[in-house]
Amino acid sequence: MSAPLINVPKSAKRGEIIAIKTLISHEMETGFRYGSNGVLIPRNIITEFVCTYNGDEIFRANFYPAVAANPFLTFYTVASASGKFAFQWTGDNGYSETATAEIVVE
Amino acid sequence: MTHEHNHKSHTRRSVLIGAGCVAGGLGLPTVLTIRRAEATPATMASAIRQVVGEATVKPGKVKLEMPPLVENGNTVQYTVSVESPMTATNYVKAIHVFNEKNPQPNVISVHLGPRAGRASFTSRARLADSEKVIAIAEMSDGSFWSDTIEVVVTIAACVEDGIP
Numbered sequence: 001m002s003a004p005l006i007n008v009p010k011s012a013k014r015g016e017i018i019a020i021k022t023l024i025s026h027e028m029e030t031g032f033r034y035g036s037n038g039v040l041i042p043r044n045i046i047t048e049f050v051c052t053y054n055g056d057e058i059f060r061a062n063f064y065p066a067v068a069a070n071p072f073l074t075f076y077t078v079a080s081a082s083g084k085f086a087f088q089w090t091g092d093n094g095y096s097e098t099a100t101a102e103i104v105v106e
Numbered sequence: 107m108t109h110e111h112n113h114k115s116h117t118r119r120s121v122l123i124g125a126g127c128v129a130g131g132l133g134l135p136t137v138l139t140i141r142r143a144e145a146t147p148a149t150m151a152s153a154i155r156q157v158v159g160e161a162t163v164k165p166g167k168v169k170l171e172m173p174p175l176v177e178n179g180n181t182v183q184y185t186v187s188v189e190s191p192m193t194a195t196n197y198v199k200a201i202h203v204f205n206e207k208n209p210q211p212n213v214i215s216v217h218l219g220p221r222a223g224r225a226s227f228t229s230r231a232r233l234a235d236s237e238k239v240i241a242i243a244e245m246s247d248g249s250f251w252s253d254t255i256e257v258v259v260t261i262a263a264c265v266e267d268g269i270p
Contacts, residue, residue, distance in 0.1 A: 030209070030232070056221070059216065059218055061215065061216040064210055064212040065208075066205060066214070067231065068182070071230070074185075074229075075216070075222065075227040077221055078221055078222070078223035
């Protein structure tokens, strides 16, 4: 499993709105497709994504099968303090992946 | 010389278009026979009802940007932005995206708050057909706003699979 790709600015001015980009490798099997043997391929998707900023939740997403493979998200937050962003993806079959990113706020 | 070059690329293009048509023609019947579940405008409406409850959804304040002509329904990038000052007392709580013709009406639900600064996100969706896509924003005052667009999809997100 390759590590998630995270893009967070290394530094920002206090109060600045910054973009956070995340990309994670996952097939997002919909559970609606049939194999060529006629058997339904079971659903295997990421169902939830959470981003916290110094421990506080700032963004959460519920994914459905209509989210494309290798889920990609860009969202925004106000740079309020130096510290850590933590990202967590959870999904079917006990799937769980985490990542972190640091930011310096002046 | 130039003329010859143009002529060549023209031929190549025609061949590619032809190949695309053949692929589309072969793919379509398979998709139609295999697809069992399909969201309908009615299931989309009920999925929206589950999110908004009895509230009315007004058009406006929301902008859903997606290419109107999608070549590949497997990954369709889109951006939803909502007009909001994003202050502690007036902000966007959530943004939901729905579609009309995938097997399931929901695409994504995101939850944000005043700390977002900007009520916007970008992601990629699967679209099984040319269809209507709706983004609905839930405001901190309990109101709901929406934007609806029609998208034409030339190659649908695969419903069947080639792997045995």
